[in-house]
Amino acid sequence: MIEEKATVDRNEEAGTHPDPLTVSRRWLLLKIGAAFNAVVGVAVAVPVVKYLLSPVKPDEAYKSWVSLGSIESFPVGETRLSKFTNPVGRSWDGETDGVACWVRRIAEKEFQVFAINCAHLGCPVRWFPQSQLFMCPCHGGAYYADGSRASGPPERGLFTYDTKVVEGRLQINAGQMPTLANTAKLVQIQTARGGSPCNG
């Protein structure tokens, strides 16, 4: 395209400028100039792209263990709302650095901590102890007490955090908003090859 245009312009100018060599040198200089710009452009683009992609990090880079407080604040057999401050944050985050989660204490040492975000589209689910269900206000997803899907549009159960108890305090491995991309690693159950299905 550029080649073609160049020829046309040269021919037009040939009438006024008798020396075609001079003209073609100008065009060569322009081409070199354009190439120089392209090289500089790429050199500048690399840091720009790196800057733009800086929030993209592996999940582990964002996660760390956060304390939800003494395990005594979670009675056995009940599910309670808990709040923590996201471990990764900036000083101007305001209230948005807070995160809520549901803590279910199954037994003395056994905990399940569910993300507040519905597995469908991330709305905050609410716990109803009377009917032992989590319900989502957005599109009507419902989950059982153990977080498994009960009904509605979600494709899976509630997202859970890894938990551990350190010196009488409940800790969870948190740091980023749970979504299907970072928590929905589907567990493939192998097809049975005879024997007990519980062998795994």
Add this chain to the structure above:
Amino acid sequence: MQWLKRLHNWIDSRLQLGEPIKEMALHPVPNKTASWWYVFGSAAFVLLMLQIVTGILLALVYVPSAGHAWESLNVLNHQLTLGWFLRAMHGWGSNFMVAVVLIHMAQVFLFGAYKYPRELTWILGVFLLLMTLGMAFTGQVLRFDQDAYWGLGIGASIASRVPFIGGSAVHMMLGGPIIAGATLSRFFAFHVFVIPGMLLVFACLHVWMVLKLGINEWPMPGRIVRHSTYVSEYHELTKKDGRPFVPGAVWKDAFFSAAILAAVAVCAAVFGPYGPGGQPDPTIIQTAPKPDFFFLWLYAVLSYLPPSLETPFLLIVPVLGIAGLVALPFYAGEGEKSWHRRPVAIIMLTTIAVSWGVFTHLGTFTPWSPKMNAWSGGPPVPNRYIHDASPLVRQGAIVFQSKQCRNCHSIAGAGGQRGPALDLVATRMTEDQLIRQVLQGGGNMPAYGKNLTPSEVTALVEFLETLHPVNQPPATDASRSTAMVDTKPQP
């Protein structure tokens, strides 16, 4: 007045814009296009200008920081003189702009204006629509309240469904691992710099092409668009049956734009600004997030799709839709423009409009969502249902209320609409079916087997069995009575 003319001459001899502007103003347009049907494009442009002006005025006060945005909106609403009015103008302006752009697009489609040689004008128009919607979404985010926060959550959840790069897409969208300060900052940059800049450039190119190629003539049945003849036919039409654009056609644009601006101002003054709603504290979970009006249809569609279709729908349908709109002028670049000869176009437009209307309407009252406080905040089971009831039935009515059945099932017109209304349930289901449904769930109902004691189930089903009209007996299992007869001792 002499000095004014001299000033004009002085400026124009340097600026050199007088001639091209005069030429544009006086270019002939077909007489029939001086119509009230041709006013929506200019109105959309005027609304864009309104949005830019009101947007700049709001940016004088708004603080694009997650920690302070909500507060600054409240200052605008309540403490600054007429801050509320400017917020309302900007909010209502955006509503009107989306509406006018959509009407403009429908009119252009109906009049076949996308056909040769105006294909590129249409394609730019498609991108202008997408950018307008982009402005609507990012604008909703800048109104940094609960709905904005959870709307971002919905956006991130959708982004996370993209195969392979979903996780990175979420990080890019949020500017980090969670919805926080970085998220608002980047949405501010998009809403204030990136999209408006593109919108303005595209809109100017769009208008440029309309002026250069000429406004689409009024479609007449039988007047066929052909690549070989169209341009000369069009010029002949403007010569024979045309008038100068100014003032012949433009006075209607002027009237309509003024009326639209007046309508925005009246709506702003009467209905006031949008929100902000509750503060953007993610640990306050007593909220039912909802998108703004123009995304309600999507909100509704997402609740009706089967789970397995949702990700494909979210990721494929928008791409197909945009590709279809872009491809339209190439697929149908020639031929009839008149709607009298384009039944498929009419059917498509009507279908889309009706579906959009239905889904939007459903989105306004979300029948698919449980009513979170219907069991505790709504009216109790009406007296007439339990007036003459046995203690067991009354106990069942209490179970019905306290186990949140009512969040999904209405009774006497109050309660959720997620499940069927239960006023006549006994005529539809036998006792055994009711017990099974309660215990096992199914058909989108959770199983209550673990959450109810056997005596609670008995009481609940006993209560549900009474829910039938006086003159209509409850459903029974025919084989059951036969079985009962069979087991009776023979005389």
